[in-house]
Amino acid sequence: MANSFRGGMKLSLKNPAANILSESYEPSKIRLAVPAEYRVAVAVGQRLAEGDILASPKGEDGAFLLSGISGRVTGLTGEDGAMEITVENDRTQNRSPDCTPISDSIFEVPTERLLARLRRLGISLPPRGEGTPVCLVVNCCEKDPASSSVTRLIRERAGELIGGVKILLKLYGIRRAVCALPRGMYREASELESRLPNGRMIRVRTVSDKYPQHIPRLLISSLFNLEINAGRSVEDAGYPVVDASLCEAVFSALAEGKPATEGRVTLTGNGLAWAVNLRVPYGTEIAELAENAASVTGAKCVFFGGGPERRKAPAGAVTGRDSCVLTFLKKEPRVRSYPCIGCGRCTKVCPMGLVPSLLYEYLVKGSRKGCERFDLMCCISCGCCTAVCPSGIDIRAALAEGKEELGKPDEARKEENGEGKATEGEVDE
Amino acid sequence: MNKKNSDDGREHLRFLPREEVPENTEEKEKKTRGDRGENPLRQRLSSLLEAWKGSFLGRDENDEAPDSEETSPVSTLKGKNTDSEKNSHVSVPKGKTPDSENDSHVSAPNGEPVATGEKAAASEKEEATVEAGTESSDSAPEVALLTPEEPAGKPGEESSAAEEKAPKAESAAEAEEPKATKPEESADEATEAIKSESEPEKKDDGETLPAPTAQGKGRLAAFLPMRPGARGENRLASRSADLLLVLLPLTVWGIYLFGFRVLTLTSLSVLSCFLFRFLAALLLRESYDGADLVPAVTGMLLALCLPPTAPLWMPVVGALIAVVLADFCAGRLSEVRLHPVAVAVASLFLISPSRMNLFCEPGTKLSVFGWESGFTGPTVSTAARTLFEGNLPKLSIGGMFVGLRAGTVGEVSALLILMGAVYLLYRKILRPGLFSSFLLTVAILSYLFPALAIASDMIALRFAAYQLLSGNLLFCAVFLTAEGGSLPRTGRGALAAGVIGGVAAFLIRRFIGPGIGPLCAVMILNLLSRPLDLLLKPSPFGGKVRSPRKEKNADVGNAAKTE
Numbered sequence: 001m002a003n004s005f006r007g008g009m010k011l012s013l014k015n016p017a018a019n020i021l022s023e024s025y026e027p028s029k030i031r032l033a034v035p036a037e038y039r040v041a042v043a044v045g046q047r048l049a050e051g052d053i054l055a056s057p058k059g060e061d062g063a064f065l066l067s068g069i070s071g072r073v074t075g076l077t078g079e080d081g082a083m084e085i086t087v088e089n090d091r092t093q094n095r096s097p098d099c100t101p102i103s104d105s106i107f108e109v110p111t112e113r114l115l116a117r118l119r120r121l122g123i124s125l126p127p128r129g130e131g132t133p134v135c136l137v138v139n140c141c142e143k144d145p146a147s148s149s150v151t152r153l154i155r156e157r158a159g160e161l162i163g164g165v166k167i168l169l170k171l172y173g174i175r176r177a178v179c180a181l182p183r184g185m186y187r188e189a190s191e192l193e194s195r196l197p198n199g200r201m202i203r204v205r206t207v208s209d210k211y212p213q214h215i216p217r218l219l220i221s222s223l224f225n226l227e228i229n230a231g232r233s234v235e236d237a238g239y240p241v242v243d244a245s246l247c248e249a250v251f252s253a254l255a256e257g258k259p260a261t262e263g264r265v266t267l268t269g270n271g272l273a274w275a276v277n278l279r280v281p282y283g284t285e286i287a288e289l290a291e292n293a294a295s296v297t298g299a300k301c302v303f304f305g306g307g308p309e310r311r312k313a314p315a316g317a318v319t320g321r322d323s324c325v326l327t328f329l330k331k332e333p334r335v336r337s338y339p340c341i342g343c344g345r346c347t348k349v350c351p352m353g354l355v356p357s358l359l360y361e362y363l364v365k366g367s368r369k370g371c372e373r374f375d376l377m378c379c380i381s382c383g384c385c386t387a388v389c390p391s392g393i394d395i396r397a398a399l400a401e402g403k404e405e406l407g408k409p410d411e412a413r414k415e416e417n418g419e420g421k422a423t424e425g426e427v428d429e
Numbered sequence: 430m431n432k433k434n435s436d437d438g439r440e441h442l443r444f445l446p447r448e449e450v451p452e453n454t455e456e457k458e459k460k461t462r463g464d465r466g467e468n469p470l471r472q473r474l475s476s477l478l479e480a481w482k483g484s485f486l487g488r489d490e491n492d493e494a495p496d497s498e499e500t501s502p503v504s505t506l507k508g509k510n511t512d513s514e515k516n517s518h519v520s521v522p523k524g525k526t527p528d529s530e531n532d533s534h535v536s537a538p539n540g541e542p543v544a545t546g547e548k549a550a551a552s553e554k555e556e557a558t559v560e561a562g563t564e565s566s567d568s569a570p571e572v573a574l575l576t577p578e579e580p581a582g583k584p585g586e587e588s589s590a591a592e593e594k595a596p597k598a599e600s601a602a603e604a605e606e607p608k609a610t611k612p613e614e615s616a617d618e619a620t621e622a623i624k625s626e627s628e629p630e631k632k633d634d635g636e637t638l639p640a641p642t643a644q645g646k647g648r649l650a651a652f653l654p655m656r657p658g659a660r661g662e663n664r665l666a667s668r669s670a671d672l673l674l675v676l677l678p679l680t681v682w683g684i685y686l687f688g689f690r691v692l693t694l695t696s697l698s699v700l701s702c703f704l705f706r707f708l709a710a711l712l713l714r715e716s717y718d719g720a721d722l723v724p725a726v727t728g729m730l731l732a733l734c735l736p737p738t739a740p741l742w743m744p745v746v747g748a749l750i751a752v753v754l755a756d757f758c759a760g761r762l763s764e765v766r767l768h769p770v771a772v773a774v775a776s777l778f779l780i781s782p783s784r785m786n787l788f789c790e791p792g793t794k795l796s797v798f799g800w801e802s803g804f805t806g807p808t809v810s811t812a813a814r815t816l817f818e819g820n821l822p823k824l825s826i827g828g829m830f831v832g833l834r835a836g837t838v839g840e841v842s843a844l845l846i847l848m849g850a851v852y853l854l855y856r857k858i859l860r861p862g863l864f865s866s867f868l869l870t871v872a873i874l875s876y877l878f879p880a881l882a883i884a885s886d887m888i889a890l891r892f893a894a895y896q897l898l899s900g901n902l903l904f905c906a907v908f909l910t911a912e913g914g915s916l917p918r919t920g921r922g923a924l925a926a927g928v929i930g931g932v933a934a935f936l937i938r939r940f941i942g943p944g945i946g947p948l949c950a951v952m953i954l955n956l957l958s959r960p961l962d963l964l965l966k967p968s969p970f971g972g973k974v975r976s977p978r979k980e981k982n983a984d985v986g987n988a989a990k991t992e
Contacts, residue, residue: 229971344918352970375969
């Protein structure tokens, strides 16, 4: 179990796009959904430069929502709380005058100023946690077996990544950081090691390359042999986990003045002739990417979003920093599903130590008690069970649904209980 | 302010959607070249990109008929290029400016100087190594990149010439960069080198990767298992096929020992399993097409559990019990499924114990198609029976292992069963915990409590070995715990079940009868599977979450109080 976690699956695959240089893609327009807790700061027709603010958070924390391209706001649709902003690209590639690098030495600037700067440039850091932080974990594992965004990030911007880790160490007030890479990425590990600062402040460690190693809890389990259960966040346990792409974005924002509006996407699959890595602004529409960057018209193949859910993605936009793989397949894969034969393979691969087949059975029966007893709420929807199931059952989807179901009435019940308690309290008073 | 100035040299690789190509492309090109045309890296990258895009469109056009407007620009482009291509090997995107910001599929200005044949031929090595200042040499990497993916539509001359050229470029690249030591690493090295320097490394990259179409298929196959349904259309069928594959040698060995009656029994059994399965589905108006091959496995297992002298009604009745009663009726209704073959064979033991215990020596002539086998007895005492009676069999352990002995069709050759077990373990169909704990328990119990009067250590050891090899113990441990009935799904549950099953098998074989022991043990395992799962549930990651609901309730309560 050294540098590994229990369960998981070994996928002996060579990443199809790892050796392909990433390219920047500029879309004709972007479409960004404004989260409910944000206030829209633009009007239709307004001219924007890259890095201009589209929406600002209502509260104190949270980063600004920025435009990744320069252009004109052409659409502002939807109700309040679920707005959508469309920006048409004018190809001038002007950058907002606000987006400037910090001129002083970063390590002499007070933390508050750095944080404010990061917020302005669209970066919000994960919380520090309640306990004393022990070690900052830099998650350099790919989020998806077919993705190569982190690989490309390290190969292209390793120095910036390490610089970002240093800044984050200052911001978090931690003295140790570990960059965790899967064993398969040994080249990237040596690339990072060659750029480490003197001393033992930042270290590079390799962990198992099983899937799903990228999940923070499993990463910590592999690195420190410490299992943090679902009731506690990794930050509270003292191990804040940040993505490699976040570190790079922090450095680019502070040292280069680059707004964090760029996501890395890998396009791959047998519907394409060649896999490709792209850097695209948030809000780029997948259909446009498919047509222009991948030369695939929508009708000719189906494409799937990456991540554990791996669901068919007919439309939508790129969000998130590096979560994205788009897999283009010539035809939709189908599996015949049969009743469970009870082979127990899902139990073996479940990284959370659950018994997915039993949970599935309880879900089919609608037994809430069974689900609770077998810790359905611990499921992380990694999809290992579905991948190995010889009966072809989509256990992951069923469990995710069940989890939602189990969560909902529970809350209702909680509320009831809470009210009950409150009334009791009143009576007491 | 212009972003490009501040950028790192990769930003220029933006390409516009096809509809929005600015008309004044030439002007813009000049401007952009003025800006940053000096950087040879940019030009190389853009040429790579163009090559990539060109390869796409070329493939699209050839694979599927050019039905839309989008492919048409390429065809025009190709049409333009083919004239000038005769000398040079550059195929699709040659005419493009390497630095053009727009999508040059449409514009395709031929004003740019193109890599001519003379130049390419004259300075092959030069091309391959340093160069890159000019556009003409820029198109060189496209050659290397494009040719493998160039579909058959192109004349053979060009492609073959280009293929000749590509290895040269590669060798030149290797000559230039002594760092590239291992050939398999060269692709990676090359990609790294793209950033820093030499262009031929890029060629190397293009060369080491397989041709795009092949790459698309071959490499994708590696990661597709992650997606449900991508590995195969029917995973259960492939699992069943694996089981059939390991059962086949046993049947063949049975035919070799006992003649073609075994084949008759097996085919009858498989056919009737399918028939009853279809009939059952028909009665309940289910749709069933038999694609999962499970009835074939059931039928084959059933035939292997019968003695070769069995009359022809036995496989049919066994199939009826296994498929309809045990699997279809009982298995559907309850959480616990008894293994259908175990149930069927055990029932046949009850229906006709004398027939089930009628064994013949290998080589006995049996009727192939007769209702009865023609062998009336007296029955040969099998090794299991001899052990049950308290004696050591005369057969050597090696002979038992190979399988030249009397018994049911499937149980005679321990060697073949173990080979099957290895394959099933490799395919992750057989669970090592259950299988090994079952056999180990029987072995230890047999060693500790031998049924013999005089028991020295060596004799006890031999007794244990005979116990393991004799009868259908090994067969049941391997094939009936692989699948069929419900078994514990948790790791600890499987271990415990193996121990319990081993104890049951040992006790029944010792005190009740040799043939039925392992079958009963398997059924006991099936019955115990659920309680064992509940009892030996694995702990979730990080331990059980301690009542988060109560805490949250407390929070809600506090919040209400403060309000």
